[in-house]
Amino acid sequence: MSENEKLFDQMDSKATEDVMAQALDIAKRDTAGVRSGGIKVIAPAKINLVLGIGARREDGYHYADTIMHALALHDVLHMRRVDLSGFGIGLEIHLTMEHTEGIAPVDVAPEENLAYRAVAALAQAIGRKEDEEVHIHIVKSIPAQAGLGGGSSDAAAALVGAAKLWGLDAQDPRLAEVAASLGADVAFFLKGGCAYLTGKGEQFVHALAPRKDFILLVSPDEGVSTAQAYRTFDEEPLLPTDTQRGVWGVLQEASKVEPFNNLAPAAEKILPVLTEIREWGESCEGVSDVLLCGSGSATALFCESFTQATKLSAEAQLKGWSARVTSLVGIGAAARER
Numbered sequence: 001m002s003e004n005e006k007l008f009d010q011m012d013s014k015a016t017e018d019v020m021a022q023a024l025d026i027a028k029r030d031t032a033g034v035r036s037g038g039i040k041v042i043a044p045a046k047i048n049l050v051l052g053i054g055a056r057r058e059d060g061y062h063y064a065d066t067i068m069h070a071l072a073l074h075d076v077l078h079m080r081r082v083d084l085s086g087f088g089i090g091l092e093i094h095l096t097m098e099h100t101e102g103i104a105p106v107d108v109a110p111e112e113n114l115a116y117r118a119v120a121a122l123a124q125a126i127g128r129k130e131d132e133e134v135h136i137h138i139v140k141s142i143p144a145q146a147g148l149g150g151g152s153s154d155a156a157a158a159l160v161g162a163a164k165l166w167g168l169d170a171q172d173p174r175l176a177e178v179a180a181s182l183g184a185d186v187a188f189f190l191k192g193g194c195a196y197l198t199g200k201g202e203q204f205v206h207a208l209a210p211r212k213d214f215i216l217l218v219s220p221d222e223g224v225s226t227a228q229a230y231r232t233f234d235e236e237p238l239l240p241t242d243t244q245r246g247v248w249g250v251l252q253e254a255s256k257v258e259p260f261n262n263l264a265p266a267a268e269k270i271l272p273v274l275t276e277i278r279e280w281g282e283s284c285e286g287v288s289d290v291l292l293c294g295s296g297s298a299t300a301l302f303c304e305s306f307t308q309a310t311k312l313s314a315e316a317q318l319k320g321w322s323a324r325v326t327s328l329v330g331i332g333a334a335a336r337e338r
Helices: 003-010 017-029 032-036 114-126 150-165 173-182 184-191 226-235 242-250 264-270 273-283 306-318
Strands: 039-056 062-083 091-099 132-140 194-198 203-207 214-219 287-292 299-303 322-327 334-337
Touching: 039 150, 039 184, 039 226, 039 242, 039 287, 062 150, 062 184, 062 242, 062 322, 091 114, 114 132, 114 150, 114 173, 132 150, 150 173, 150 184, 150 334, 173 184, 184 194, 184 203, 214 306, 226 264, 264 273, 264 287, 273 287, 273 299, 299 306, 306 322
Parallel strands: 091 132
Antiparallel strands: 039 062, 039 334, 062 132, 062 194, 194 203, 214 299, 214 322, 287 299
16 A cells, blocks of 8 residues: 555544645655556647738737648656545646757746646636646757747647547537637647648638758747737738739648748847848858748748758857757647657
């Protein structure tokens, strides 16, 4: 009989608060079985093959047409659940984070992290009242303020993971509702692959057949604030035309998409080194397209081969920029038991 079971055997209707506290402490520590049943969730990065920002809406957001595509670059979430039935504590979420080499830490309180907020919001949406802990450990490989959707992808992965831990159907519409409430990009990551979205960029219209290019992501040391990029954009908005929007709406293959990002001029105005990176990328042999990722600060170079992407990665690093080779993939947030 385990220490936990022995203590619970001693408890009866007259159990003291001290015994209850001791039992709760053991329940939190005696989690080997829970760890073995934990899950691992992949949270891929993304690029916007198309980012057509429209007029500012009454709610403060902007209309947006976008074609997003998942990348092989990804974060990993390790999640597990600890059953604390009978202790009257409700849901407690514990989030920790580590960063892989070269990824700058982000100073965000755990309760402000989108992954934490996603789990809390899903519990509220489904009316979950169980006494339990959900532990989330995020291994970050996607840089912040790069336009790659790392935080949003982590949130989608946390929703997928929580659904798995709670026995909820991954297709339950409440996941999509919570995702949309957290941010435009979160909804995309539930599906992944390549997709055309409208509204604020959160309304799924249809999937596109993915493409398989090798991508070199080049970033300066500085990031670009999304809020600042939109404010700068609003000073001189260059809106997409109805013709462009019509073309984007009928494309069925990612390989047919002509990259477009009308936030790029605003981002380059905020961070002039982005102009230098773009011009360098456009001059490189074996690069078919150069595209700012979202509001920046990562720039994607579409390379003809892995060898060429690796060669250019070395050149970019000699210039003092961060560089990482990845590829376009057809995945979304996905969980598996360990």
